[in-house]
Amino acid sequence: MAEDDVQRSDAHGWSLEGRVALVTGAAGGLGKAIVAELHERGAVVHGADIAGEGVFNADLSTASGNREMVAHVLSTAGRLDILVLNARCQFVSPLDQFPDAEWDRLRAVMLVGPFFALKAAWSALTKTPGGRVVVTASVASYGGARQKVACTAAKHGALGLVRVAALEGAVHGLTINAVAPGWMDTALMRGQLEAQAANRGVSIDEVVALFRAAQPGNRFVDVREVAAVIGFLASPCASGINGTCIPVDLGASASA
Numbered sequence: 708m709a710e711d712d713v714q715r716s717d718a719h720g721w722s723l724e725g726r727v728a729l730v731t732g733a734a735g736g737l738g739k740a741i742v743a744e745l746h747e748r749g750a751v752v753h754g755a756d757i758a759g760e761g762v763f764n765a766d767l768s769t770a771s772g773n774r775e776m777v778a779h780v781l782s783t784a785g786r787l788d789i790l791v792l793n794a795r796c797q798f799v800s801p802l803d804q805f806p807d808a809e810w811d812r813l814r815a816v817m818l819v820g821p822f823f824a825l826k827a828a829w830s831a832l833t834k835t836p837g838g839r840v841v842v843t844a845s846v847a848s849y850g851g852a853r854q855k856v857a858c859t860a861a862k863h864g865a866l867g868l869v870r871v872a873a874l875e876g877a878v879h880g881l882t883i884n885a886v887a888p889g890w891m892d893t894a895l896m897r898g899q900l901e902a903q904a905a906n907r908g909v910s911i912d913e914v915v916a917l918f919r920a921a922q923p924g925n926r927f928v929d930v931r932e933v934a935a936v937i938g939f940l941a942s943p944c945a946s947g948i949n950g951t952c953i954p955v956d957l958g959a960s961a962s963a
């Protein structure tokens with residue numbers, strides 16, 4: 708059988724039995740749902756986060772934190788097949804008052820860290836065809852959002868990382884994709900709602916109503932809706948999807 712036929716013969720099935728996965732931001736709202744989804748599909752799942760129990764604790768804004776995380780999984784599990792880059796932090800402020808340190812921190816967690824994680828995991832992910840990387844992007848990967856200059860710039864950059872890695876990974880049967888969630892009611896979102904309410908001088912309930920109304924269906928996206936798409940992208944049947952970003956935003960990106 709020719710090599711490409713061998714790869715295509717794997718291109719079916721939803722099961723992640725026998726696969727080892729690593730999820731960053733695993734103690735967060737979406738991270739927990741991703742861990743559950745991949746586990747349900749049969750993968751052995753390792754989580755990493757700067758805080759939280761039952762996960763590998765590391766500061767993933769640094770090169771060393773990302774290298775140690777990958778080394779830990781490889782020494783524990785002996786392999787790594789699926790990498791989900793999902794950690795994030797947020798800071799909201801008008802651009803002219805945006806603290807330099809927050810600009811650095813947000814970019815480090817959401818763009819620089821994922822680069823180091825991918826680089827550290829590359830040889831394990833490309834050892835055999837079928838490796839998978841999924842990056843949590845955002846609606847902020849496509850458009851500007853007032854008071855979120857660092858997050859918006861980092862999330863735009865993350866798509867550049869995904870595209871280049873996808874082109875270079877394809878020859879190894881590795882796929883790299885992103886998902887772009889709309890607003891989800893997680894801890895991170897709650898902090899942001901409070902900051903937006905203070906900055907706009909309105910109540911949290913009013914800000915919640917504004918965020919909900921910005922999404923078709925007038926609701927938040929459920930973290931399980933996003934995790935399900937990540938689970939699909941991580942599965943064998945998604946082998947033909949590479950270098951793209953799938954919105955999970957209830958249709959928000961469909962409006963002009």
Ligand SMILES: NC(=O)c1ccc[n+]([C@@H]2O[C@H](COP(=O)([O-])OP(=O)(O)OC[C@H]3O[C@@H](n4cnc5c(N)ncnc54)[C@H](O)[C@@H]3O)[C@@H](O)[C@H]2O)c1
Nearest residue numbers: 732734735736737757766767794795843845890891893895
């Ligand atoms: N919540 C939303 O509305 C929304 C919208 C669009 C995209 N997203 C994306 O979804 C992903 C998950 O977000 P969430 O809503 O679950 O947020 P969350 O705050 O609940 O989880 C983020 C996790 O990242 C971890 N983290 C932060 N800094 C870290 C560091 N230096 N090292 C290691 N871990 C660190 C936090 O401890 C936290 O557990 C993020 O990539 C985010 O950008 C979220």
